[in-house]
Amino acid sequence: MMKKMMISPVSFILSFLLIIFFSSHAAAQDFWPSDYSAPQGPAGYSSKKSGNITVDDFVFSGLGVAGNTSNVFKAAVTPAFVQQFPGVNGLGVSLVRADIAPGGVIPLHAHPRATEIILLVEGTVVAGFISTANDPYIKTLKKGDIMVFPKGLLHFIVNSAPSNALIFASFSSDNPGAQILDNALFAKNFPSELIAASTLLDVAEVKRLKGVFGGSG
Ligand SMILES: *[C@@H]1O[C@H](CO)[C@@H](O)[C@H](O)[C@H]1NC(C)=O
Ligand SMILES: *[C@@H]1O[C@H](CO)[C@@H](O)[C@H](O)[C@H]1NC(C)=O
Numbered sequence: 441m442m443k444k445m446m447i448s449p450v451s452f453i454l455s456f457l458l459i460i461f462f463s464s465h466a467a468a469q470d471f472w473p474s475d476y477s478a479p480q481g482p483a484g485y486s487s488k489k490s491g492n493i494t495v496d497d498f499v500f501s502g503l504g505v506a507g508n509t510s511n512v513f514k515a516a517v518t519p520a521f522v523q524q525f526p527g528v529n530g531l532g533v534s535l536v537r538a539d540i541a542p543g544g545v546i547p548l549h550a551h552p553r554a555t556e557i558i559l560l561v562e563g564t565v566v567a568g569f570i571s572t573a574n575d576p577y578i579k580t581l582k583k584g585d586i587m588v589f590p591k592g593l594l595h596f597i598v599n600s601a602p603s604n605a606l607i608f609a610s611f612s613s614d615n616p617g618a619q620i621l622d623n624a625l626f627a628k629n630f631p632s633e634l635i636a637a638s639t640l641l642d643v644a645e646v647k648r649l650k651g652v653f654g655g656s657g
Contacts, residue, residue, distance in 0.1 A: 473497035473526035484615060485522060485529050498527035503537040503608070512652060514544025515599075522614040534614045538607040540565065540599040547622050548596045554616035555591040556609050560584065563605030569595035594621065626653035 472487035480486075488497065500520045507516025518537040522529050534554075538546055540563070558567065560581045568578030569589045581587060589595040591612070599605040625635055626649040636643045650656065 471498075471527065472530040474522055474529040476526070485526075487529065488526070500525040500527075503535070506539045506604075506606075507537065509539055509541040509544055513547055514541040515539065515546050517546070521611075521616065525614075528614040531614055532612060534611045534616065536609050536611075538597070538605075538609060540597065540605040540607070542599060542602050542604065544599050544605075546597040547620055548594050549618050549620040550592055550594045551589075551611065551613075551616040551618055552592055554611040554613035556589040556595070556611050556616070557586055558589070558597070558607050558609040559586045561606045561608060563599060563603050564601040565597050565599050565605045565607070567595070567597045569593045622649070622653055626650050626655045628655055629657040630655070631657050 471493070472485075473493050474485035475488045475492075476485065478486045502524065503518055503520060505518075507518045509516050516539045518539075519534070520528070520536065521534045525534065528534050538558075540546060558581075560583055562583060564580065564582055566578060566580050567587050568576055570576050570593060571590075572593070579587065597605075597607065624630075625639070626646070632643050632646045632650065635641065635646045639646075
């Protein structure tokens with residue numbers, strides 16, 4: 441005996457409504473390129489209107505050029521975060537280029553909103569992160585190696601080789617944020633006595649580092 445294929449009226453109506461829902465919303469949910477002219481809300485940039493979105497919102501050409509490493513860290517980071525690259529807005533990804541001169545360093549820092557994966561394209565570096573159990577995970581990377589820095593953990597990259605290092609790094613956020621330990625302590629006006637009290641460093645050493653990083657107080 442043949443079994444009759446039956447579709448109940450309720451499931452027919454539900455399927456119909458689902459099709460209507462998804463087809464009418466699909467286009468609007470594909471992407472949200474940042475509208476830099478509109479005010480930012482707690483969720484970040486609002487989206488450009490569809491009439492103003494072009495392929496150029498999804499292409500960023502700034503990472504082909506080495507950054508300027510004439511600074512105290514002998515390193516430069518060129519970001520393609522949501523602030524520079526409209527197309528990644530709301531998509532949860534972004535990328536940077538890092539150039540590190542011989543003897544240079546990407547200093548100890550953390551990204552509060554993203555896990556990071558680095559790819560060493562040129563050079564040899566020592567890279568590492570520190571877990572919340574205070575264990576250091578450190579490795580010498582060779583050209584072609586990749587390493588992942590878990591979200592929120594302090595990490596660093598040192599170029600101890602005699603050649604330049606070139607790194608591309610991707611993030612699990614369009615807006616990873618970065619807190620650089622030296623800059624957080626020594627680049628602004630966090631009172632030196634409070635830094636000394638909260639880190640157990642000497643006030644004299646705190647003031648010396650404030651001189652290096654441009655801080656006061
Ligand atoms: C498109 O961008 C222009 C220039 O920023 C602006 O004047 C216009 O209102 C925008 N159109 C839409 C539909 O948002
Ligand atoms: C690199 O930065 C240094 C220090 O800010 C500056 O003096 C120099 O002109 C810059 N070089 C280039 C090529 O922009």
